[in-house]
Amino acid sequence: MDCKENESPESRETSRVVVEFLEVAITSIIFLKGIYPPGAFERRRYMNLLVHRARHPQLNRYILNSVNALEPYIQQGLVERIAVIFFKDDKIPVERFMFKINVNQSCYDGEMMDMEMRLFLVKLSLSEPFSKNAAVLSQSKKSDWRWEITGYFCSLPEAEVGAWISSNTYQWKQPPVITPIKSMNIQPLSLQLYLEHPPPEL
Numbered sequence: 001m002d003c004k005e006n007e008s009p010e011s012r013e014t015s016r017v018v019v020e021f022l023e024v025a026i027t028s029i030i031f032l033k034g035i036y037p038p039g040a041f042e043r044r045r046y047m048n049l050l051v052h053r054a055r056h057p058q059l060n061r062y063i064l065n066s067v068n069a070l071e072p073y074i075q076q077g078l079v080e081r082i083a084v085i086f087f088k089d090d091k092i093p094v095e096r097f098m099f100k101i102n103v104n105q106s107c108y109d110g111e112m113m114d115m116e117m118r119l120f121l122v123k124l125s126l127s128e129p130f131s132k133n134a135a136v137l138s139q140s141k142k143s144d145w146r147w148e149i150t151g152y153f154c155s156l157p158e159a160e161v162g163a164w165i166s167s168n169t170y171q172w173k174q175p176p177v178i179t180p181i182k183s184m185n186i187q188p189l190s191l192q193l194y195l196e197h198p199p200p201e202l
Contacts, residue, residue, distance in 0.1 A: 014103055014188050015075035017110070021117050022067045022082065022099065024051050025193075026149060028124050029084050029097050030063070035145050047118045066149040073153065074103055081152040088144050093172070095197050097181075102190040116184045123182040124193070172198045 024046050031041050031052040040059065041052040054060035073079045084097040176196035183192040 013110075014113075015071050017113060017117075018074055018101070018103060018189060019067050019071045021120075022070075023063055025099070025121065025124060026063055026067065026084055027052055027054055028121065030054070030059075030147065032125070032127075033086065033147075035086075035147070047114055047121070049118055049121055051121065063149070070151050073151070074101065077103060078153050078155060079151055080154050083150045083152065084147060085150055086145060086147045088146070093198075095195060096176070098192075098194050098196055100192040100194070104188040104190070112186050113189060116186050116189075120182050120184055120191070120193075127181050174199045 027041070028051060030036070031038075036056075036059070040054065040056055042055045043050050044053045045051070054063060067082075070079055070082065079101055082099040082101065085093050086095045087093045177199050179195040179197075181193045181195060184190070
């Protein structure tokens, strides 16, 4: 990945649209996992689709602040992946939803981006991997579950390293099992979403 700065109006527009899309996609994942009661979300329209938005101010603020904090780094091409990590009180991840992202700032096709993002969100709302671990969720109290948004950078300006908090979730000892959910590769955005979970114990 070529990590370079680009301050053109097109790059700012692309990164703004990507961040807005990530806010909706991450909220959709949180809603579909069923950790919060349905009343914690309200239905809104986005790109002419019905989507969910967190109704609780702190929940909505956490999602919004997390993705907005990543915007300048997405614009500069410094963000490689964004993860939504689900874990229990022991801090061992049960699942990681990984957005692998690459923004090409050289051209911007807003109409094509909108169409592909709509298809992405439709696929996201119908994805089987969300229900595959329903049994795992039901085996423990919902109050035992936690989640966080984590950004993975290809590099970070040294002056800003102290502004970021390291994730304190544990890593798996074995390579994870990966389930692809959806991908798109258009100008100016390449985006893959896949689910990671620990391999079954032998």
